[in-house]
Amino acid sequence: MKHLTKKTGYFVEYVALVIMILAVWMMLEKQGTLNPVILPAPDKVFETFVSLLAKQTLIQHMSVSLARVLKGYILASVAGIILGIVIGLFEHARRFTDLLIQIIKPIPPIAWIPLVILWFGIGETGKVFLIFLGGFFTILINVYDGIRQADVKLLEVSKVAETPFFTHVFKVIIPGAAPNIFTGLRVGLSSCWMCVVAAELVSSNTGLGFMIMNARQFGQTDTVIVGMITIGVIGKVMDSIIRAVEKKVIYW
Amino acid sequence: MAYIELKNVNKYFDNNGEEFQVLKNIDFDINKGEFICFVGASGCGKSTLLRSIAGLEVKYEGTITVDGKEIKKPEKQRGMVFQEPRLFPWMNVSQNIGYVLDTKDKEEKKRKVSEFINMVGLRGFETALPKELSGGMAQRAGIARALANEPEVLLMDEPFGALDALTKIQLQQTVRRIHNESHQTTIMVTHDIEEAVYLADKIVIFTNRPGSIRKIINVNLPEDRDRNSLEFVNVRKKVFDAITISA
Numbered sequence: 001m002k003h004l005t006k007k008t009g010y011f012v013e014y015v016a017l018v019i020m021i022l023a024v025w026m027m028l029e030k031q032g033t034l035n036p037v038i039l040p041a042p043d044k045v046f047e048t049f050v051s052l053l054a055k056q057t058l059i060q061h062m063s064v065s066l067a068r069v070l071k072g073y074i075l076a077s078v079a080g081i082i083l084g085i086v087i088g089l090f091e092h093a094r095r096f097t098d099l100l101i102q103i104i105k106p107i108p109p110i111a112w113i114p115l116v117i118l119w120f121g122i123g124e125t126g127k128v129f130l131i132f133l134g135g136f137f138t139i140l141i142n143v144y145d146g147i148r149q150a151d152v153k154l155l156e157v158s159k160v161a162e163t164p165f166f167t168h169v170f171k172v173i174i175p176g177a178a179p180n181i182f183t184g185l186r187v188g189l190s191s192c193w194m195c196v197v198a199a200e201l202v203s204s205n206t207g208l209g210f211m212i213m214n215a216r217q218f219g220q221t222d223t224v225i226v227g228m229i230t231i232g233v234i235g236k237v238m239d240s241i242i243r244a245v246e247k248k249v250i251y252w
Numbered sequence: 253m254a255y256i257e258l259k260n261v262n263k264y265f266d267n268n269g270e271e272f273q274v275l276k277n278i279d280f281d282i283n284k285g286e287f288i289c290f291v292g293a294s295g296c297g298k299s300t301l302l303r304s305i306a307g308l309e310v311k312y313e314g315t316i317t318v319d320g321k322e323i324k325k326p327e328k329q330r331g332m333v334f335q336e337p338r339l340f341p342w343m344n345v346s347q348n349i350g351y352v353l354d355t356k357d358k359e360e361k362k363r364k365v366s367e368f369i370n371m372v373g374l375r376g377f378e379t380a381l382p383k384e385l386s387g388g389m390a391q392r393a394g395i396a397r398a399l400a401n402e403p404e405v406l407l408m409d410e411p412f413g414a415l416d417a418l419t420k421i422q423l424q425q426t427v428r429r430i431h432n433e434s435h436q437t438t439i440m441v442t443h444d445i446e447e448a449v450y451l452a453d454k455i456v457i458f459t460n461r462p463g464s465i466r467k468i469i470n471v472n473l474p475e476d477r478d479r480n481s482l483e484f485v486n487v488r489k490k491v492f493d494a495i496t497i498s499a
């Protein structure tokens with residue numbers, strides 16, 4: 001029983017801030033001080049959400065965006081993890097690539113949009129490439145930091161035992177870097193979502209980013225907010241999934 | 253020719269461009285099968301010397317040879333037990349010990365792992381993860397791992413320094429028993445005089461920094477040692493005096 005109340009307490013703590021913000025929002029609406037174009041009432045937003053669901057437009061936009069994110073994210077993860085391990089393992093590879101990585105990393109993916117349109121046109125490839133760019137560097141840097149920060153004391157155990165290189169990499173280096181790899185995967189996912197919206201704002205007629213931009217032109221602030229919250233919720237759900245996987249994988 | 257020969261070893265550390273000496277004119281021999289203890293104050297360089305014999309430190313003047321061959325890098329013929337157990341947290345006890353074995357034969361590997369688990373008294377803990385082990389049990393696993401390759405030389409760097417008194421005595425007994433059976437050449441760094449007298453055939457006493465050899469004491473006690481016997485106490489006093497008098 002005591003355990004249960006504690007858990008309930010934690011849950012209340014967890015959701016309190018969001019509920020408080022919703023409450024303030026509702027109060028403002030009751031006072032009649034809200035201009036619905038600037039900030040529509042919460043119940044209006046909810047209504048819009050339900051009607052967008054009913055018309056299936058929300059699901060359509062959502063699945064298009066989700067598919068784009070997954071494509072770009074998986075490419076970024078695979079490339080980031082493999083290259084991160086190689087760069088982390090070999091000092092020469094790090095020196096060879098460091099300058100380029102450090103220069104490209106601070107360029108926001110949005111700044112790539114003009115080039116991407118020129119190179120790939122306004123089709124899917126360009127969008128996936130932007131999402132890939134968004135996730136790739138974050139994942140790459142976390143992975144190679146994890147590899148390079150390996151515990152020297154544990155590395156000596158391999159040295160003394162003259163462990164073959166690949167056994168050492170797969171059984172010691174990579175498990176040791178696993179927490180950083182997961183951090184990279186989680187932060188990288190957020191970056192990917194940021195990029196999909198940016199890409200869809202520019203050139204698209206589907207996706208949540210398009211939905212938001214399109215609604216803005218018609219003054220449908222409620223739809224804008226529905227789009228924003230949808231992105232936030234999907235991001236949160238995906239992050240929770242990665243966390244759950246991490247807990248299973250990193251059992252020690 | 254002695255089994256392990258240290259010839260005029262000098263070592264310097266670089267501290268922000270300032271060089272200071274850690275080891276000075278280390279020159280002595282170790283015979284095959286001997287149990288040697290390095291005793292000295294913290295920072296006297298005894299661990300550095302042990303790491304040099306392991307091949308983990310290679311920048312020094314002079315030469316160290318094992319069986320006539322100069323040491324250039326770590327080799328699995330020289331097993332090492334560290335101050336901390338250094339178990340891989342993601343491997344259980346069996347996997348940690350099996351990790352150092354390079355036999356491809358699964359049955360052979362299993363047999364060896366279980367042999368060394370029994371030897372150090374860890375039977376029943378094969379599948380335990382390091383986080384589930386006490387300090388003493390973790391160090392037992394560390395010893396089993398160092399022994400698993402059946403190295404010709406066993407190096408131990410203050411392996412019981414972090415353990416409580418009772419656990420320490422138990423582990424000393426385990427090491428004594430294993431050495432009595434295997435007569436493996438063993439070098440152990442310690443600052444515990446009683447531990448040295450209980451285990452060693454020869455005790456090498458170091459001066460403070462830069463570490464040089466103050467004295468080598470032959471223990472000459474039987475393999476089964478009684479810590480409270482007169483002979484034991486006499487040797488202990490001799491070591492104690494050698495360390496304190498001119499310190």
